[in-house]
Amino acid sequence: xxxxxxxxxxxxxxxxxxxxxxxHVNMQIYPGQIVGLIGPSGAGKSTIIKIILGMELADEGxxxxxxxxxxxxxxxxxxxxxxxxxxxxxxxxxxxxxxFYADMKGLxxxxxxxxxxxxxxxxxxxxxxxxRVNGYSGGMxxxxxxxxxxLGNNDILILDEPTVxxxxxxxxxxxAELKKLRNQGKTIMVTTHVMDEAELVDEVALxxxxxxxxxxxxxxxxxxxxxxxxxxxxxxxEAINNAYNVNY
Amino acid sequence: xxxxxxxxxxxxELLRDKRTLALMFLAPMxxxxxxxxxxxxxxxxxxxxxxVNVQSGLVSDLDxxxxxxxxxxxxxxxxxxxxxxxxxxxxxxxxxxxxxxxxNTDASKTNATKAALKSSIIVNNMGQLKRSLLRFQxxxxxxxxxxxxxxxxxxxxxxxxxxxxTNFFDKIVPILMGFFVFFFVFLISGMALxxxxxxxxxxxxxxxxxxxxxxxFGYMLxxxxxxxxxxxxxxxxxxxxxxxxxxxxxxxxILINFVLALVALAFGILMSTFAKSExxxxxxxxxxxxxxxxxxxxxxxxxxxxxxxxxxxxLPMKYAGDALTGVVMNGYSIGQIIIPILVLLLFLVVLTIxxxxxxxxxxxx
Ligand SMILES: Nc1ncnc2c1ncn2[C@@H]1O[C@H](COP(=O)(O)OP(=O)(O)O)[C@@H](O)[C@H]1O
Ligand SMILES: [Mg+2]
Numbered sequence: 001x002x003x004x005x006x007x008x009x010x011x012x013x014x015x016x017x018x019x020x021x022x023x024h025v026n027m028q029i030y031p032g033q034i035v036g037l038i039g040p041s042g043a044g045k046s047t048i049i050k051i052i053l054g055m056e057l058a059d060e061g062x063x064x065x066x067x068x069x070x071x072x073x074x075x076x077x078x079x080x081x082x083x084x085x086x087x088x089x090x091x092x093x094x095x096x097x098x099x100f101y102a103d104m105k106g107l108x109x110x111x112x113x114x115x116x117x118x119x120x121x122x123x124x125x126x127x128x129x130x131x132r133v134n135g136y137s138g139g140m141x142x143x144x145x146x147x148x149x150x151l152g153n154n155d156i157l158i159l160d161e162p163t164v165x166x167x168x169x170x171x172x173x174x175x176a177e178l179k180k181l182r183n184q185g186k187t188i189m190v191t192t193h194v195m196d197e198a199e200l201v202d203e204v205a206l207x208x209x210x211x212x213x214x215x216x217x218x219x220x221x222x223x224x225x226x227x228x229x230x231x232x233x234x235x236x237x238e239a240i241n242n243a244y245n246v247n248y
Numbered sequence: 249x250x251x252x253x254x255x256x257x258x259x260x261e262l263l264r265d266k267r268t269l270a271l272m273f274l275a276p277m278x279x280x281x282x283x284x285x286x287x288x289x290x291x292x293x294x295x296x297x298x299x300v301n302v303q304s305g306l307v308s309d310l311d312x313x314x315x316x317x318x319x320x321x322x323x324x325x326x327x328x329x330x331x332x333x334x335x336x337x338x339x340x341x342x343x344x345x346x347x348x349x350x351x352n353t354d355a356s357k358t359n360a361t362k363a364a365l366k367s368s369i370i371v372n373n374m375g376q377l378k379r380s381l382l383r384f385q386x387x388x389x390x391x392x393x394x395x396x397x398x399x400x401x402x403x404x405x406x407x408x409x410x411x412x413x414t415n416f417f418d419k420i421v422p423i424l425m426g427f428f429v430f431f432f433v434f435l436i437s438g439m440a441l442x443x444x445x446x447x448x449x450x451x452x453x454x455x456x457x458x459x460x461x462x463x464x465f466g467y468m469l470x471x472x473x474x475x476x477x478x479x480x481x482x483x484x485x486x487x488x489x490x491x492x493x494x495x496x497x498x499x500x501x502i503l504i505n506f507v508l509a510l511v512a513l514a515f516g517i518l519m520s521t522f523a524k525s526e527x528x529x530x531x532x533x534x535x536x537x538x539x540x541x542x543x544x545x546x547x548x549x550x551x552x553x554x555x556x557x558x559x560x561x562x563l564p565m566k567y568a569g570d571a572l573t574g575v576v577m578n579g580y581s582i583g584q585i586i587i588p589i590l591v592l593l594l595f596l597v598v599l600t601i602x603x604x605x606x607x608x609x610x611x612x613x
Contacts (some may be wrong), residue, residue: 055457057612071613074456081455085450089257091264096257101252104456148452 004067006031006156007052012049020058021047023210024061031155034182036198037191038234039207045085045191047208048162051136052189053081056204065156077106082149084160087143090134091095094125094144097133098151105152112151119147122177124170138165146174150181157181163197167191175200195231203229206237213241250458254466255473258440262474268436273480276428277478277485281426284417284490295357295364298326300340309368316364330408337361345402345471352407353577354419362405369401409577410493421492422501422576423544425482426568429505430512431537437471438516438529445610454611461604467517468510468600474503475509496575498583504575507592508568514599515564521606540565545573554558567591 005028014022021044027036036075049179050056051063055069063070066078089097095116102112123143133141142165149157157178175197178188182202190201193226198204199218206214214221214237216232225236260267298321299307311318319388321329326338336357340347348365350358394439410418444450453463479502486492519536523529545559546569560566566590574580 026396053611054613055451055454055611068344073459073611073612073613075457076405076455077457081449081452083452083455088451089260089261089449090447092257100257101452101456104250104453106250106457149257160497 003210004135005029007189008064008067009052009061010063012048012051012063013045013060014056015059020210022051022058025207027205027215028210029187031187032182032185033080033190033202034178034190034200034203035203037189037203037205037207038195038198038230039193041108041193041205044210045193045207046160049158049189049191051079052158053079059183077152078155080149080152080154080157082145082157082159082162084164088133088141088144088146088148091128093132094136094141096146097144098129098148101148102151107152115151119150122150122173123147124173137168139167141175142166143170150177155186157186159188161191161193161242163192163194176182182201193228193248195234198230200213204233206234208241213237250462251469253464254463255268255469258467258470261440262436262470265560272432272436272474273481273604274424276432276478276482278490279484280320280424280482280490283420295337295360296335297361297364298329298335298338298445300326300338302339302341302346304369309371309374310364310603313364313368315360334355339365341361343406347404347406349406349408349605351574352409352411354412358407365403368521369403395533402536409495417490418492419573419577420546421486421490422467423546423565423569425479425486425501426473426505426572427506427541427544427565428482429479429509430540430565432478432561433471433475433509433512434516434519434537435529435533437467437513438520438523438532440522441467441517441527442520442526442529450610454607460607460611464514464517464600464603468479468513471513472506472510475513476506479509491529494576495579496581500575500580501572504568504571504585504589504592507589508564511564511595511599514596517600517603519608521609539563544569564592564595 007029009025009027010020013020013187027048037048039045047056051058052070053064053076054073057071065072065075068075073193089100092100098116098119100114102116104198107115114131115127117126120129123146124141125143125147128136128140133144136144142162145158146149147164149159149162166174179192182188190197192198202217204218204221205212205217214224214233216224221230221233222228225233227233227236264424294315294317297310297316297318299310299318300321301321307318319329319335321335321338323340326340327334327349329335330338330351333353334352335353336351338349340349346365346369348361350361352358444453454460467603483494483498483501483505487494487498515536519532523532527552536572539559540563542564544565571580571585571588602610
């Protein structure tokens with residue numbers, strides 16, 4: 001790993017009131033990788049993402065993307081983001097939603113038309129593109145949301161729980177698409193609390209108690225903890241972390 | 249061209265929301281219609297009358313009528329006083345006949361003047377009463393429309409604004425037009441931005457390279473366009489269906505309402521940042537919207553205590569109300585409404601800056 005990291009979190013501390021959500025988080029994400037950020041609900045996964053995007057400011061530490069200090073508005077043009085909630089304009093059609101975000105990403109008419117066709121195909125929404133979103137099922141909304149994140153000339157994709165509420169067949173095709181994008185050199189950060197998805201990523205970051213308690217590829221992690229699944233890695237790491245906290 | 253895309257999107261969403269559209273376009277017409285029915289009954293206020301060459305006996309009789317004050321003037325001074333609103337009517341005695349000109353911006357004052365003058369003349373001419381009554385009755389069919397008689401003495405009535413059918417409703421109509429624009433744009437734009445926040449689309453939007461100012465300006469264009477439409481419909485409805493006379497230029501009326509709508513929009517967006525839900529947004533109505541009615545001029549300002557009057561200077565509706573009343577009732581020219589419009593623009597600039605800065609809450613650049 002001689003490449004320069006695309007996303008760097010340096011000793012990031014984030015507090016909401018008295019609650020310290022992130023407690024000196026360090027992370028380096030290298031290009032052409034799918035990184036899974038794994039942690040129980042409430043661990044602070046979305047908070048890390050918001051700090052990377054510049055929506056929240058860290059209380060301490062620094063965040064760099066492409067070597068530039070975040071927050072930085074212009075860099076957002078190179079980052080595709082899928083929020084945890086669907087966040088769609090319900091009275092607009094799928095196409096109108098895509099067109100709007102393509103405009104926001106600064107795409108010109110020709111490339112936005114092409115990209116809309118492509119991303120719609122990837123998430124299998126081509127046939128319902130002109131239907132209004134308030135007529136979509138939950139799964140369709142999730143797919144449209146993912147399609148929006150893939151619009152633009154992104155070097156980084158940040159997806160907050162992209163596969164929640166998506167059926168297994170589609171989940172598989174989404175992961176296939178993510179791998180394809182990764183092979184094109186894009187860097188992808190995915191959060192999830194579904195442990196079996198963690199088997200599919202290149203690097204796993206375990207977030208617990210406001211810290212990244214493990215950061216490695218799934219195979220090495222399983223070896224290190226001498227278990228057969230990431231779920232067990234997580235449980236073991238959690239137990240050790242708790243014991244450490246008690247002793248401390 | 250992100251601004252245009254945002255404008256297009258916001259407008260599309262609005263046009264597809266049938267209930268909101270009905271609220272913006274039909275509700276004002278319905279309320280105006282109801283108000284016309286309700287307020288066509290007049291109220292009483294204190295009235296200033298200028299007298300020109302009227303014999304002192306009649307003047308002192310007039311003065312004795314409660315709510316009436318008289319002032320002696322020369323003819324030209326009297327007319328000036330009437331135009332600038334110092335007096336509500338001018339009574340002139342010439343060749344044994346009375347020529348009365350009413351400002352008629354407040355119909356209740358016009359009616360009070362008429363009643364007082366009539367009764368005073370009657371008291372003054374007791375002697376002629378019996379004779380004239382007989383003649384009066386026999387002459388009724390021939391009495392010309394604009395002339396009435398009290399004890400054989402002719403009174404010629406003239407109106408600066410409107411005619412004898414003008415009433416309280418006509419007086420509040422200009423202000424109401426502005427108020428509807430303010431109220432509905434405030435509420436609907438506030439709700440729209442709140443909805444962007446609670447649904448998460450605002451965060452998603454801010455995760456693109458869009459500038460915060462582009463979001464605010466995009467909203468402004470969209471709602472400005474809507475406000476022009478709304479004003480047109482309200483103005484046309486009041487002119488054609490409710491028979492209200494617009495003395496000045498209809499274009500000025502639309503201009504004032506347009507600027508007011510932008511202020512309302514900026515205000516709505518600002519307030520929405522303090523609300524967590526649509527219900528909390530509704531709670532701003534008694535705090536923010538209702539005071540605007542009190543100080544908009546619907547309730548006469550000269551009856552308010554000095555300190556209370558001061559509050560009105562920080563409320564946009566006061567300036568819009570002044571300008572609208574001026575154009576609709578007194579035919580104000582652009583020179584006479586430019587000050588209130590500039591004040592409204594100042595409100596707009598300040599609120600817009602606050603909004604652009606306020607969006608920092610959701611993205612730190
Ligand atoms: N804006 C906020 N204000 C206060 N507390 C917050 C805010 N955002 C997140 N939190 C708290 O921070 C913790 C982590 O939240 P989050 O990052 O959303 O977790 P995750 O995405 O891992 O489920 C939670 O306890 C949450 O209540
Ligand atoms: Mg989350």
